[in-house]
Amino acid sequence: MIPGSDSGPRPIILDTDPGQDDAIAILAALAAPELEVLGVTAVAGNVPLELTARNARMICELAGRPDVPVFAGCDRPVRRELVTAEHVHGSTGIDGAELPEPTTALQPQHAVDWMAETLSAAGEREITICPVGPMTNVAAVLEANPQAARSIKEIVCMGGGFFGGGNTTPAAEFNVFVDPDAAQTVLRCGAPVTMLPLDATHKALMPRSWIDRVRALGTAAGEAAAGMLDFYERFDIDKYGMSGGPLHDPNVIAYLLRPDLYRGRHCNVEVEAESSLTLGMTVVDWWGVTDRPPNCQYITEVDADGFYDLLLALLARLP
Ligand code: RIB
Ligand code: CA
Numbered sequence: 001m002i003p004g005s006d007s008g009p010r011p012i013i014l015d016t017d018p019g020q021d022d023a024i025a026i027l028a029a030l031a032a033p034e035l036e037v038l039g040v041t042a043v044a045g046n047v048p049l050e051l052t053a054r055n056a057r058m059i060c061e062l063a064g065r066p067d068v069p070v071f072a073g074c075d076r077p078v079r080r081e082l083v084t085a086e087h088v089h090g091s092t093g094i095d096g097a098e099l100p101e102p103t104t105a106l107q108p109q110h111a112v113d114w115m116a117e118t119l120s121a122a123g124e125r126e127i128t129i130c131p132v133g134p135m136t137n138v139a140a141v142l143e144a145n146p147q148a149a150r151s152i153k154e155i156v157c158m159g160g161g162f163f164g165g166g167n168t169t170p171a172a173e174f175n176v177f178v179d180p181d182a183a184q185t186v187l188r189c190g191a192p193v194t195m196l197p198l199d200a201t202h203k204a205l206m207p208r209s210w211i212d213r214v215r216a217l218g219t220a221a222g223e224a225a226a227g228m229l230d231f232y233e234r235f236d237i238d239k240y241g242m243s244g245g246p247l248h249d250p251n252v253i254a255y256l257l258r259p260d261l262y263r264g265r266h267c268n269v270e271v272e273a274e275s276s277l278t279l280g281m282t283v284v285d286w287w288g289v290t291d292r293p294p295n296c297q298y299i300t301e302v303d304a305d306g307f308y309d310l311l312l313a314l315l316a317r318l319p
Contacts, residue, residue, distance in 0.1 A: 010034060012129070020095075021232065022059075024250045025158075026040065039069045039071060039107075042070065043136050044074060047084055047086060074140060082178065094228055129156075129191075130156050164199050177280030188295065192297070264298050266294045268285040269298055
């Protein structure tokens with residue numbers, strides 16, 4: 001049986017920096033019978049690694065899945081200093097949820113070593129990698145083991161932004177800004193890459209009524225998710241004057257389950273990794289005006305109603 005085909009769930013590795021939106025992505029992935037989460041790898045990003053590794057375990061336990069192995073990965077970007085986002089996510093990274101400290105231990109193996117071993121043991125194009133934070137862990141695997149790309153079915157990442165600019169600088173989205181070198185490595189690795197950028201996620205803003213429906217699930221997961229989202233949405237509403245917060249990371253999971261909800265174009269995407277003015281910018285050759293080969297399915301459209309309906313149905317499956 002080939003995992004991820006019609007005969008079985010799709011094996012994925014979720015690489016994450018929880019983060020309230022990451023937390024919803026983890027919950028959604030664990031709720032979906034179509035996916036097999038082989039492991040969750042934590043990376044420094046929204047908050048430092050110690051907290052992202054703690055939060056990842058707490059969210060797996062919230063989903064009733066303490067069996068899912070959580071690995072700690074890189075505590076800083078490939079080359080640059082770590083930039084975090086407590087001003088968005090709060091001091092814990094998942095402010096808004098009143099959750100108990102994790103009871104499951106971190107796996108002893110470094111996330112990069114585990115990911116490399118898992119890929120080396122996998123068949124060709126078998127495993128889907130889902131980075132929803134800075135891509136430091138994934139890049140470290142690919143830099144040390146370039147052949148590992150052959151075992152990757154697809155890298156489906158949340159990151160980047162072009163037509164609508166950035167959210168961290170005028171030019172750069174947070175995940176790519178924090179580690180532009182890592183994002184460039186991922187884009188150049190040779191495995192199929194699909195990018196869910198701000199150009200998509202900013203078109204699916206969380207309706208207030210949707211958060212109320214999440215809370216009305218009457219479950220522990222629903223209550224915690226609604227609490228996190230109440231806290232999380234304020235930043236983007238205040239900053240952008242949006243009608244709701246963009247729920248970035250769960251778009252990766254929704255894309256895996258319902259790619260028909262999304263539209264984009266296969267084109268060349270490069271990352272600015274040097275300029276202080278545009279560091280972390282994803283330069284999208286949407287019109288093919290260069291001779292740079294297409295290397296990314298760059299998503300720009302999303303069926304927002306379909307996305308939130310899917311997400312609510314997934315959250316409703318949790319305890
Ligand atoms: O720019 C949004 C991304 O940065 C999301 O993944 C969010 O969790 C933060 O990591
Ligand atoms: Ca994230």
